[in-house]
Amino acid sequence: MQALTLHAGCLAFQADWPAPTPGPDEALIRVTLAGVCSTDLEMVKGYVAGFSGVLGHEFVGVVERTGAAETAEWIGRRVVGSINIGCRRCRVCLGEGPEHCPNRTTLGIHNRDGVFADLVTLPVVNLLPVPQSVADEAAVFTEPLAAALRIREQIKLRPTDRIAVVGPGRLGLLVAQVLALGAGDVVVLGRRPESLALPARLGLRTGLVDEQPDDSADLVVEATGNDAGFAHSLRIVRPQGTLVLKSTFHGNADVNLTKLVVGEIAVRGSRCGPFAPALRLLEASVGGDTAARLGVQVRPLIDAEYLLRDGLRAFDHAARPGARKVLLRPT
Structure with a gap:
């Protein structure tokens, strides 16, 4: 599959990166749109020492398959996903959630491949369905809006x-x-x-x-x-x-x-936040100016959209002074 990867501080487009396979509790998601954020730019500078793999954590996509029959109802659903994957066994995970689990991985940031690719895997418990009225260009803002x-x-x-x-x-x-x-x-x-x-x-x-x-x-x-x-x-x-x-x-x-x-x-x-209220705000923003005042406006923040194969140009654009949101579309 296509992927935008970081290794030893070098950002590169890969046309033949190995596609992931979902585990028993995971879903395989085809990414439809992803967003470049400041953290991604800082990752290239060395923000997380030793990271090697696929970057990116802001996305919307469609579930292609799941690793277990009991979660098959997710197949075909348009989703976003929270970015912290905890162990789900420790006191922190059981009491407060995965955001501060000492054994967590973080999508495209820490020990887990991210979403600047055709496909990505996430635990099904991390997924949220996107309301039908919320377009991909708005849903891709779910993670930063939650923050x-x-x-x-x-x-x-x-x-x-x-x-x-x-x-x-x-x-x-x-x-x-x-x-x-x-x-x-x-x-x-x-x-x-x-x-x-x-x-x-x-x-x-x-x-x-x-x-x-x-x-x-x-x-x-x-x-x-x-x-x-x-x-x-x-x-x-x-x-x-x-x-x-x-x-x-x-x-x-x-x-x-x-x-x-x-x-x-x-x-x-202040770091990661709640996805469900973010999706509700995006849904409230659909419509005319009156509806927008009930939620938030995200589309005016979009600066440009690039194909994933042009990801290096997209990062250059996102790094310009004053640049807003740059989006990546795999196809």
């Missing part, structure tokens, strides 16, 4: 909160839309006026991060993917405020952490 929703699970938001989302990129725009659905005054902050054009079109309030006063936000979500964004986020959050970190990037942040102590800042890491 944005994770903040709503972790942080109790108040209508009076002043919320700043630092980074008007792929994830930041989803985070801002999710937070604007039910909480306070949300502003999207970027470094350049041109980077704020799209969030403004989405109806979000915007501003230049350099112009924001110190200590001006109750909650700051850092989604820039660089240490300069972290420094700005720390500067903007008020004493006893909350700083949510969404970025995953290769390297170490070079910032002064004194304010975390002196200002008694609450810092929250």
